[in-house]
Amino acid sequence: MGHGHHAHHHGRGDGAHDHAHDHGHLHHPAPPASWDRAFAIGIALNLAYVVAEASAGLWTGSVALLADAGHNLSDVLGLAVAWGGAALARRAPSKRFTYGLKGSTILAALANALLLLLAIGAIALEAVQRFGEAAPVPGLTVSAVAAVGIAINGLTAWLFARGRKGDVNIRGAYLHMLADAMVSAGVVLAGIAIWLTGIGWIDPAVSLVIAALIFWQTWGLLRETVEMSLAAVPRAIDYDRVSAALAALPGVTQVHDLHIWPMSTTEPVLTAHLLMPAGHPGDAFLARTQDLLHHDFGIGHTTLQIETGGSPCALEPAAAV
Numbered sequence: 001m002g003h004g005h006h007a008h009h010h011g012r013g014d015g016a017h018d019h020a021h022d023h024g025h026l027h028h029p030a031p032p033a034s035w036d037r038a039f040a041i042g043i044a045l046n047l048a049y050v051v052a053e054a055s056a057g058l059w060t061g062s063v064a065l066l067a068d069a070g071h072n073l074s075d076v077l078g079l080a081v082a083w084g085g086a087a088l089a090r091r092a093p094s095k096r097f098t099y100g101l102k103g104s105t106i107l108a109a110l111a112n113a114l115l116l117l118l119a120i121g122a123i124a125l126e127a128v129q130r131f132g133e134a135a136p137v138p139g140l141t142v143s144a145v146a147a148v149g150i151a152i153n154g155l156t157a158w159l160f161a162r163g164r165k166g167d168v169n170i171r172g173a174y175l176h177m178l179a180d181a182m183v184s185a186g187v188v189l190a191g192i193a194i195w196l197t198g199i200g201w202i203d204p205a206v207s208l209v210i211a212a213l214i215f216w217q218t219w220g221l222l223r224e225t226v227e228m229s230l231a232a233v234p235r236a237i238d239y240d241r242v243s244a245a246l247a248a249l250p251g252v253t254q255v256h257d258l259h260i261w262p263m264s265t266t267e268p269v270l271t272a273h274l275l276m277p278a279g280h281p282g283d284a285f286l287a288r289t290q291d292l293l294h295h296d297f298g299i300g301h302t303t304l305q306i307e308t309g310g311s312p313c314a315l316e317p318a319a320a321v
Contacts, residue, residue, distance in 0.1 A: 035170065038159040039083035042177070046076045049152045056145055065145055067126065071183055072149065074119050078176035079156075081111050085169050089264050102264035105169040106228045109265055112172030113222035116179060120211045120218065123183065127207035143191030149184030153177045168224055168265040175221055179214040186210045231261035234268050237297055242270070245296065249289060251276045260299065269301040277309045 050072045057065030085108025088101040157177035163170035190203040224235065233239050237260055246255045254275040263269045270293060286304060293299040 035083075035086055035160075035163065038156075039079055039086070039173075042079050042156040042159055042173070043076055043083070045152050045156055046072055046079065049149065050076065053145060053149070056141075060141060062142055065142060068146065068149065068183070068187065071119060071123070072153075072180060074115060075153070075156075075176050075180050078112050078115050079173055081108050081115070082169050082173040082176075084108060085111075099263050099269075102267060105167070105265040106225060106262065109169040109172040109221065110225040110229060112169075112176060113218055113225050116172075116176060116214065116218040117222065119179065120215050123207055123211045123214075127204035127211065130204040130207070131201060140191065140195060143188045143195075146184040146187035146191070150181050150188065153181035153184060157181055166266060168221065168228065170265075172221060172225075175214075175217055179217070182210050182213060183207075228262045228265065231259075233260045234262050237268060237299070242293070242297055242299075245292065246272055246274060246289070249274070249285075251278050251281055251285075253277055257305075263301065267301065268297075268299045269303075270299045271303045271305070273305045273307055275307050275309060279308055280306050 050069050053065055053069040053072065056062070057069055085104040085106075088104035091097075091101045093100040154177075157174055160170050160174040160177065164174040165171075186206040186209070187203075190206040193202045193206075194200060228234070239258070239260060242260060243255055243258055246252060246258070252274045256273050256275070258270070258272040260268055260270045289304060290302045293302050
């Protein structure tokens with residue numbers, strides 16, 4: 001792995017080496033601040049829709065519309081949670097929170113996964129109850145209002161679509177909106193199908209199918225955010241490849257105590273001990289290594305401990321030495 005990259009590092013200019021630990025923020029998929037507009041637009045659109053939908057529900061006496069307004073309110077909550085996480089993550093580090101509050105993006109994504117599971121439970125429960133009692137047929141009014149919901153939720157989901165791969169917190173917001181667009185689509189389809197056929201159970205059946213689809217999406221989000229909370233290696237990073245890249249560095253005979261964990265949903269941190277019997281290689285080596293890890297693996301924060309072969313490491317099983 002080693003050779004191709006060094007040319008790139010040397011050509012980097014001195015600036016990069018002075019603060020190798022700190023230029024990690026420049027290359028992230030999107031600086032969190034750029035999402036402020038998406039969050040603001042999404043929350044405004046959804047609040048307006050909730051108000052309109054609840055008013056229409058009260059005016060027509062439609063329980064379905066009031067229920068849907070409730071679902072959309074959980075969206076506003078989900079967006080607010082994700083935005084709060086992203087905003088807190090921008091707080092400067094302090095003596096108590098030495099990483100700042102970057103971990104709040106992980107907590108926000110976890111909260112969003114749990115909120116979505118609650119929403120799924122509510123949808124499923126409602127659907128099962130509607131099987132029991134033949135609900136009045138959702139008229140075309142309901143379908144029309146829900147069609148507006150597809151547009152609004154779809155648009156908001158689209159605002160976050162480009163960030164869903166790189167940032168689990170944004171993915172939480174995105175899934176929330178996508179889930180609601182699906183629910184609205186289900187209402188529209190069921191409304192039209194019932195209007196055409198007069199079969200009442202189509203509506204709860206569609207709801208259950210949608211609940212299952214959302215659950216399938218949310219499960220992955222929940223698993224990933226729980227992993228992050230437990231400081232697992234981020235899924236985008238291959239532990240063995242990082243280990244091999246460090247072991248291949250000139251002068252390194254062994255890598256141990258390698259830890260890679262997410263400080264936030266977008267910023268991984270790495271610490272490692274490098275055994276270098278020939279002695280400490282100097283600051284330029286450290287800067288180059290940090291550059292390599294940042295360039296090849298997207299790890300912006302690296303702390304390396306150089307050992308020259310004194311005592312073995314406490315956290316390392318004896319077999320690996």
